[in-house]
Amino acid sequence: MTGLSGAGKSTIALNVKAKLIERGHAIEVLDGDIFRKNLCPDLGFSKEHRCENVRRMGFVANLLAQNKVIVIISAINPYEEIRQELAEKYQAKTIFVECDIQTLQQRDTKGLYKRAFLPKNHPDCIHNFTGINDTFEIPKNPDLAVNTASESIDESTSKVVDFILNN
Numbered sequence: 001m002t003g004l005s006g007a008g009k010s011t012i013a014l015n016v017k018a019k020l021i022e023r024g025h026a027i028e029v030l031d032g033d034i035f036r037k038n039l040c041p042d043l044g045f046s047k048e049h050r051c052e053n054v055r056r057m058g059f060v061a062n063l064l065a066q067n068k069v070i071v072i073i074s075a076i077n078p079y080e081e082i083r084q085e086l087a088e089k090y091q092a093k094t095i096f097v098e099c100d101i102q103t104l105q106q107r108d109t110k111g112l113y114k115r116a117f118l119p120k121n122h123p124d125c126i127h128n129f130t131g132i133n134d135t136f137e138i139p140k141n142p143d144l145a146v147n148t149a150s151e152s153i154d155e156s157t158s159k160v161v162d163f164i165l166n167n
């Protein structure tokens with residue numbers, strides 16, 4: 001799952017996980033935020049580091065998938081090049097969790113959008129925040145797209161559950 005911070009990746013991923021566990025599937029979610037803290041504390045948010053972060057997630061996801069575990073990588077994953085790389089290397093599918101910036105700014109559950117809009121010289125300003133002052137390449141041809149500004153959590157979750165079960 002690729003999408004901006006606050007778009008709903010973690011929420012949908014965890015809901016999908018619960019639904020698929022109910023149906024007896026083995027499933028794991030690799031969440032960017034958590035993965036970074038535990039396995040990538042050496043990485044920041046430059047293009048190079050974001051790509052390396054997602055490559056590591058892809059590697060771990062593939063190990064699990066080889067053991068019949070369904071894996072959702074829930075990360076911003078802003079570069080098309082890396083999404084393509086994971087698709088070619090591991091047959092990964094791309095689900096675009098879409099949400100407009102205005103809605104994200106209103107949600108701002110972590111206060112990060114507010115920080116990204118602070119004056120550049122403010123000590124709390126985030127200078128490379130995805131979608132505001134850093135790149136997010138819109139997925140060219142996602143295998144599935146959900147729009148969390150117009151859909152409920154249940155609607156987006158159902159779409160992803162159906163997609164996984166049918167692929």
Ligand SMILES: Nc1ncnc2c1ncn2[C@@H]1O[C@H](COP(=O)(O)OS(=O)(=O)O)[C@@H](OP(=O)(O)O)[C@H]1O
Nearest residue numbers: 005006032033045050053075076077078128129130
């Ligand atoms: N500069 C900047 N840009 C974007 N996001 C930032 C930044 N700094 C910290 N954060 C927090 O890090 C989370 C994104 O980590 P990811 O591993 O998903 O990012 S990436 O795929 O490597 O681009 C992201 O988590 P989510 O909100 O869950 O997406 C943020 O909480």
Ligand SMILES: Nc1ncnc2c1ncn2[C@@H]1O[C@H](COP(=O)(O)OP(=O)(O)O)[C@@H](O)[C@H]1O
Nearest residue numbers: 004005006007008009010011148151152153156
């Ligand atoms: N259709 C939806 N799908 C997912 N989240 C939604 C939706 N509508 C509203 N939200 C809210 O948006 C926020 C998304 O946060 P989160 O899942 O942490 O995003 P991300 O993992 O992409 O950073 C949550 O507070 C969630 O309740």
